[in-house]
Structures are given as C-alpha cells and as structure tokens.
Amino acid sequence: MWIQPWSTTPLLLAWSLFLNRVNAADVLENNGFTTCLDNSNIKVEKVNLRFDRATSTFNFNVAGSSAKTQNVTAELVVDAYGQKITQEFNPCAEETRVDQLCPVPAGRFAAQGNQQIPSNFADKIPSIAFAIPDLQAQATMLLKSNDGDETLACISSTVGNGKSLEAPAVSYVAAGIAGAALALSGAAALAASGNPGAATSSPTFSEVFGWFQSMATNGMLSVNYPPVYRSFAKNFGFSTGLIPWKQMQLSIDDFRNKTGGNLTHNNFRFLQNATLIFDDGSGSSSTAKRSLNLLSSSANLAVREISTSINETSTGGGPEEENGVNHAVQGIQAYVEMLSVPESNTFMTVLLIFAIVVAAIAVGILLFKVILEIWAMFRSFPQKLTNFRKDYWGILARTITNLILVLYGIFTLYCVFQFTRGDSWAAKVLAGVTLAIFTGILGYFTFKIWRVARKYKQVEGSAAALYEDQETWRKYSLFYDNYRKGYWWIFVPTIVYMLVRGCIIAGGDGHGLVQTAGQLVVEAVMFILLLWSRPYEAKSGQWINISIQVVRVLSVVCILIFVQELGMSTTTQTVAGVILIAVQSALTGILAILIAVNALILLFKKNPHKARKRKDLETMDGDLDNLTPLDARNSLLEGPNALHRYPSTRTGSMGYFNRTSPYDPYLSSSTSEKSRHTPTESTDNLLSSNANNINYVNMRETNRTPSPERKRSSPMTEWTY
16 A cells, blocks of 8 residues: 655654664664653553664554543654754644554553655655764653543653664773873882872873763763763773673662562563663653663655655564663662662672672782792892782782772762662672771871871971882882872862762762752862963873863853753754753863873883982982091081992992992992091091091901001090991
8 A cells, every 4th residue: 555755754763763773784673762751541551663764664563452432633742952843743634654553552552563665755864863862852752542632541651763872892992091091000009119299190090080080970960961971981980880780780679679679670681671762850750761872863854855665564462572661760870770870789889890800800900910030039020029029918908999099989979879769788898898998998098198298397397208218118108109299188178078079979879960060069169270380290190180170160160050950952952962961072082092191111211210320329429429427528428328328330349339449349238327427526536536447447347457557546446346
C-alpha cells in the first residue's frame, strides 16, 4: 500500500524524533522514554524505533495497554534548541493507517514492523544530522481522544545521532597524560635527590590529576547539563576512582544486602537493564525529560516529502522488556550510574580501588627493594638508590600519604555522599572511619610541620630549614616542595579547600543552585589566595596553577547557566556547554604539551642540581689549595659537617683534598671536641691548635715517630683522640 508523500511526514517525524544513534554508522535510534501524564487511560510500555540511513529502512516496535477501545489522534511537539514544531496525524486515516492502532484495542496491544524509505527522502536528510556529536532536542507525543479532545497518554524522549564526546579513547588518553606526569615527577625527584629545597617542575602528577578530578566533579552537580557536556565530563570519571568492574559491583551488592542495604532498584543487575533518564528538577508531572543519548536536528524532517510502502506488519502477544525500565537520575547519582556504578555502591567502589592501588604500590616498592638487595650482593649500585634501600618503610608511608593528599577531596565527597544516600550501615561506618583516618593523617602532618617550622623560627628566625635540612625535607617535603620558603603553609588552605569543596558538592546534592553558588565562592577564594601569594617556587608552577584555578572559576560560572532556577534557554545552555568543553580541552592539551616539553628537558638538559653542586665544589677546592696556617681565611670557621656537605670531586690516592697544602689534612681528619674552636677562644690559640693537629695527622699518616724537637713543641699527649 502506497501512502501520499506529505501526509506521511507527521508519522515518520513521530518515529524519527524518538531516534538516537548508537554506533558509528548512520543510524538513528531511541534510547528510552518517560511518561508525562499521570493516571492516563493508555499506558505506553515499550517504544523501540530505528532508522538506518544506509538501507533506508525504518523499524518500529511499540507496546502498551488501554483501558478501553478508542480512536485516537497523535500530536507531536518537537523542541529543538528553542524552536518548536507541532504536528498531528490520525492512525486511522487512509494515508497514515496503522492497523494495530486503529482503533486502540482494550487491554494489551503491540505493533511492530518496518518500512522501506525511498532513497530520495533519505538523501534529503542533512548529513550534519548524522555527524555532529550530542545534538539536543526534545520530543513529546500526546495521544488525544477523537471524542472530546481529551489527552489519553503522553510520552517524552530525547533523540539523536549517536555521535558523542563520550569515548573510551578519551579516558585512555587522559589516563596516559596522568601516567606521563607521574613518571616525569618520579624522574625529576630522582634527579633532584640529595638536594633539599629542589622544586619539581610543573605540571606535576598531583596538578594534572587534580585538574582531571575538577572536570569530573563539574559533571556531578544537580543542574540541567547539555548532553554534550555530560558526555564530555564522563570521560574523566576514572580520576575519581569510578572504574566499572562487574565482579566488584556484584560483590558490593552482596555486602550491602547482608548489612541492611535495599537492593530493589539499587543494584548492578538492575542498572544494567535500566535506561537512564536525566531529571530536570522541575518538579512537574514529568518525572524526567532527558536521556543519555540525544537527537540530531530532526526538526528539519518536519518539512520533508516522502513516499513509502509497508513491507511487513505483525502483532506481538504483549510488551517485551528487552530494554528494561526507565530510571530517573540526577546529580552525583546520574554521574556514577552512567559509569555503571549503583548509587549506594559508590563509596565502596572507590574504597576498594584505593586499596588495590595501595597494594600495588606496596608490592612495587617491595619488588624494587628486592632487586636492589640482589644487585648489592653482586656489585655496587648508584649512590642515589642507597636511601631507597635503607628507608623502605618510610618511602612506602610517604607514598601512601601523598596518595591520600591527592585523593582527599574526592574521598570527602564520596564519604559525605555515603552518609546521605547510602543504605548499608557497614558502608556508612567504613565511610566515617575512612574520612576520620584520612583527615587525621593530614592533620597529624600539618601539626608536625607547624611545630617544626615554629621551632626553626624561634632558633633561626625563619622556617627556611624546612627546605635546607635534609632529614626534615625527606620527611615532610611532599606537602610543600613546590612552594617558596615564605609560603610553605599554603598546603594547609589547600587541604581545607579540598575538604570544603567535597562537602558542598555531596552535601548539596539535589540542590543545584546551592552546589554551584557554594563552589563558586570556594573556587574564587582559592583563586584570590593564589593570586595574592603566588606561592610556587618555579615560574612555570605559578602560571600553570593560577591558570588552572582561573579555568575552575570560569567552569563554575558556565555551570551556573545550567541551573534550573535561572531559567536559561536550551540554546544558551548548549552554547555555554560547548564553550566550557573548548576551554577545558584547551587547558588539558596545554598540560599534555608541557609534560612532553619537561620530559625532553629532563632527557637532554644537564642536571642543574649536579652542575650547581660541582661548581661549588670546584670553587671550594680551588680556595683550599692555597690555604696556610697563617692565612686560613674563613675556612677555620667551617662547621663540623662542612666536609660532608662538600665532598671533593677529586679521586686517587691523595684522599679527599690535595695533600700538597699543609692545612688540608686538618679538614679530612677527625678531631675531638677539645680541638674545636669556639667563638670565645683567641686567634692565637686557634692557630696553635691547628698547627698541633697538622703535626699529629702527618705523623699518623706517614707512620713516622716525630723528632724530639717536634715532641717538645707539641702538647699532643694532653689530647685525647
């Protein structure tokens, strides 16, 4: 049966506007729907629609139930970027007839079939409709009674072409960037070993990973995200510990079930069979109006002329549940469930991922230590690795502490979220214990560093020894190594910033305006602090971190446009989402380029720490070559550790220093405290003591007995060595 061209436009548009593309091919397909009318006489239970451009085939499969037999008229309302199109069609009309729906029978009904669409119609669909990712449109269909114009049913859905910025490749690239930053930070730390006060080149691993976390949490607020930005933000979920793992989720479900959890609509298997519908927070009778996949510019289809033939039509026995149920979500729940993590499983998932990472770190460090021990049994290894070999537990503790510092804001968010949305008492207890332990560890180190800095200030007048004392630097530098000496304390407001930010996002879940306004205040205060203090040691660190904070503030400003209460248009929100993606992507690309540049510098540029140290040693050795007891200059006032701070670069049988100078042996010998010069002694006594020491050292090294003349002139027997 052939149908007239223009009259079939509303029918095809009704189908095509519920379509969403799922693969790279030119296919449009819907992905779920939601009812927007309570207590309706006709209940739609299933809608599967698909248009394949390659084969010009349109497939449909609908099912539902009706309280009585009745004739209906369908009205379609399309809202695409602020433009609305309304069209009606009658399934009993000759040109648009659908036998299974004319009339709609009492009880259950189902209709499925396919239509061959002429190529001349498919060619008229703009190619851009199949190319642009995450296009946004909303379609609502009303079924009205032919008797009295009463609305009998209402369904709503979003449709699109399936092109999306959500792609596993993006996550892999981002993870690769973070891994490169981690490797580069480790290599730079190894190159700077033994040099207290050496700052790590930016961007560091913590800076890059923190930036990825910011992009992920920007997608967790309870606002009306444009689908294009929602898909983009999903790519960085790995940085918050959300890594889908089926067996882990099933184990967590079992754990929750045994500890008071409610798994009715909150478990992994339910989530696998559910279609996520993103709630707009309007509070209307429509429970949700957004789904994960979106529509291409289907509004153009309203004016297309087509001709088609019905090839096959059949009636099924009842509604099927192939696509499961529709599941309305928003805020943090929407973000985590996009990643196949049930809402109440979130904290346990992140905790288990953290435990796995800690175990991997411990095994890796232990394996490296075993390799060093085996290496030491057969041959000597670089001096830089000595500390690692001797301080295994210390390095492990500092590495885990550093990991806690990087993830503290995320754990705060998930722990608070577990308190408010979790259902298992055991998971809540674990969340409380975890947050207390992490906060306690960071608080302990904060107190220790403050106390050490206070002691240094009392003794020396400044806290510069935090950077100069090697033992202090080794213990605590992970908190302040990139800051200037006068701003070592900046790590404290940074920790507070992470804590407050996580509490605002998790505590305000469901209230987008509160979340966004609170986060804007926190980000602005942090930006002002960085701009005022400029605490970073390296200029690159200054500009990179300030730039990251600027983009964070701008990101929250853009997200403010998505807040439902402000009533911004869909077009404005979409434009803001695209701008936000462009800015965040640009910053991510710049960070990746800087990491590559730093890697090249590390590979090909001479180590500045070694060069500076060698230059200092050569200068000192040159000065020592022309010293005499009568012209010792300031070398006699060197502290007892001067030799250890400046080991000689010379080699051979001459020892640490050139023995041709009569004064040099004193510097390489061990003397008692009685021979040390104090500020209260006279210069004569100093020179006399030094001369006696020279005689004794020369005697000991040459194994010759001093002459009687030298014995009489030397009171060596009065000293103890």
